Amino acid sequence: MTAVFTILKRIFWALMMLAVAFYIAVAGLLMVWKTQPINNSMFMVAHRLGGGDVTQTWVEYDNIAKSAKQAAIVSEDSRFVSHHGFDMDGIEAAMKKNESAGTVAAGGSTITQQLAKNLFLTSHRSYVRKGLEASITVMIEGMWDKKRILTAYLNVAEFGNGIYGIEEAAKYYFNKPASKLNRDESALLISMLTNPKYYEKNMSNKRLRNKQRIIMRRMHQAVLP
Template identity: 50%
Template structure:
């Protein structure tokens, strides 16, 4: 992804999301970056409004100015939801695999990463074909992933 390179916003991703939403006639894609999601998860309500998005943008800029990418990713991984009531990578590793996050195999880590976009759905549908496909894609990309 573009996480390491962008300054908090993925303008191409936002434009793509706008086009998808217009095509479908409803909200189907957000285009938010990890930093934007972190701003929302830490400080804002999940409501969708122009005002909330503006607040998110300001907080995103502050996070990007204060923290390096490694810290942003660390905090993000420790606050995101991985299922109903399961928050953070450590809790997810223990909930799904009964081990600490540090002991996850690459396959297990890939499956957890694949759950992130729809954690409650995948918590209920752990063998969903989309989850398996996404897990394999992530696993294949791991060796060349650019980390902060």
């Protein structure tokens, strides 16, 4: 019994040390990325490990079309500028929608939560990942301002197979820089974020185009940081 307890104690402390090391690494990267371009993420690493190529070019906030920033906010996180990483009203609404549907039909994740996942975690769903996502979200909100969070989100989001960031997406789909995107183009690109690899090959999909129209109608409501 004593031997088993000793082993469990060692495992516990090993896990604690790993957790501490992980959060130190996250904090260090967030400090660097607060002012420096972000040209990598866990999603990009996973894509490369799977044998794929990644294209991504960092652009600053002022070099992203206003319409793209508006589209991201109205589509992904309408209360972005007013919450501190978690939209409690959105979470409650998502829970009610899921209960009504009998499945996970809505997530309620904010832009900051999605950024935390994209930068440091994977798409695998588990309570452990959600816990890590929540803690990293708090760190991001505490260390970065909203403008930096939105800039990073648009620069690391996936817009197709190996296509990361709004700049590469604008070039790939419309042969122009992100600064020159118009309202239609911005709404379409942001509409793709729910299933970018599928929509890359199905740009005329009815659900995609319907979401594009909804985003365009709401775009004027966006409050930018």
